[in-house]
Amino acid sequence: MDDLNLFELITELGIIGVLIMGILAFVKGKIWPEKMVDKMLDAQRIAAEQSAKLIASEMGEKMKNGIAEGMEQGIARGYLKINSGRDL
Numbered sequence: 001m002d003d004l005n006l007f008e009l010i011t012e013l014g015i016i017g018v019l020i021m022g023i024l025a026f027v028k029g030k031i032w033p034e035k036m037v038d039k040m041l042d043a044q045r046i047a048a049e050q051s052a053k054l055i056a057s058e059m060g061e062k063m064k065n066g067i068a069e070g071m072e073q074g075i076a077r078g079y080l081k082i083n084s085g086r087d088l
Helices: 003-013 015-028 036-082
Strands: none
Touching: 003 015, 015 036
């Protein structure tokens, strides 16, 4: 398997790839040349960055949805209170 294909495969695997590359780097670190170890560390870094971006975007989406839901509830409560004098 070509080094570049291994790099692309590990990058696509994300978190699992990070674990695989960590184990491979630990076990084979003295056998493989420094260049390969550097590529593996780069793959781990890229996978970790992608995972962090995904988690951040999911959290941002949940926060945005929560704020929108809170605003809708607040508007509904205000409308009900104005029109009927009651609160939810």
